[in-house]
Amino acid sequence: MNDLKATRPGGRSARIQQSVHNTVRNLIETQGRESLNVPLIAQAAGVTPSTIYRRWGDLAQLLSDVALERMQPDAAPVSTGSLRGDLEVWIEGYIEEMTSDVGRTILRDILSSPKIENADACANYMRQQFDIMLERAAERGEEVPSSDALINHLFAPIVYRLLFASSPPNLAFARELIDEMMVTGKSCEPSNS
Template sequence: MNDKTAPRPGGRSARVQTAVHSAVREIQKKFEHERLTVPSIAARAGVNPTTIYRRWGTLDSLLADVALERMQPEQIPEDFGNLHDDLANWMEAFIDEMASDPGRAMLREVLGTQGHACTGKCDNYIRQQIEVITKRADDRREKSLAVDEVVQFIVAPLMYRMLFSDETSKEKEIESLIRTTISNTE
C-alpha cells in the first residue's frame, strides 16, 4: 500500500521547498522586507501562490521555515578534547552567529511566528548539538552535564542578554557561565 499523504524524500515536495526557499533568500538579498509577498515568492519560484499557502499557511510561517533551515547545523560540534573547551568553542561560535545581523533577523522571523513548531525545532537543533558535546564528555569518562543544565544555565542567559539587551556576550562571560555550571553540578 502506498501512502500518498507522507512526503517523499526528494520528489516534487523537495523540489518545491528548495525553489521556494531559494526565492525567499534571493528576494531578501535584493529588496526590502516589504517586497516579500507570497505572489512575488511564487513567481520567482515558479509555483502557484496556492502551493505556498497550502504548504506553509502564511508568509510568516514560510519565513520562519527558511530561517530554521539556516539554523539547522551543517556539522557536529568540533572536538577540543574536554567538556569545558567543547562547550566554550561551540557557545562562542553559536553566539557569534546568532548575534550577527542575519542571525538576529532569523531569530526575529522564528520567534515572530505563531505556534510552537518553529521554536520547538530551534530548541531541538540546539539540544542535538549539546548532546554531541555531553556524550563526548561521557565517553571520555569526564564529569559531564545534562543537556537541560547547559540550556538553562549557559545558553538561556546568553540568549536572553542578546535578545533583550542587544548585547553580545564576550568570551569572558561565556567562560564564567561554563565554569560556574560545571562546578555547581559536581
C-alpha cells in the same frame, strides 16, 4: 501497491519547499526583506500564491521555516578533548553568528511564527549539539551536566541577551556561564513544581 509518498522521500513537495526557500533567501539578499510578500515569492519561485498559503499559512511561517533551515547544524561540534573546550568553541561560533544582524533576524523569524514547532525544532538542534558534546565528555570520563542544564544555564541566557538586551552577549559572558556550569550545573535540573 506502495504509496508514492512512502517510496519517494522528498519528491515534488521537497523540490517546491527548496525552491521557495531558495527564492526567499535570494529575494532578501537582492531586494531586501521589507519588499517580501507572498505573491512576489510565489512568482519568483514559479508556484502559485495558494501553494505558499496552503503549505505555510502566511509569510511569517514561511520566514520562520527558512530561518529554521539555516539553524540546522552542518556538522557535529568540534572536539577539543574536554567538555569546557567543546562548549567554548561551540558557543563562540554561535555568538559570532547570532550577534550579526542576519543571526538576530533568524532568531526573530523563528520566534515570530504562530506555530511553536519551529522554536521547538530550533531548541532540539541545540540539544542535539549539546548531547554530542556531553556524550564525548562522558566517554572521556568527565563528569557532565544534563543537556537540560546546558539549555537552562548556558544557552537560554545567551539567547535572552541576543533578543532583548541592549548589549549582545560576548565570549567573556559565555565563559562565565560555562564556569558556573562546570561548578554548579552538574546537579542543576529543571524543577517540575
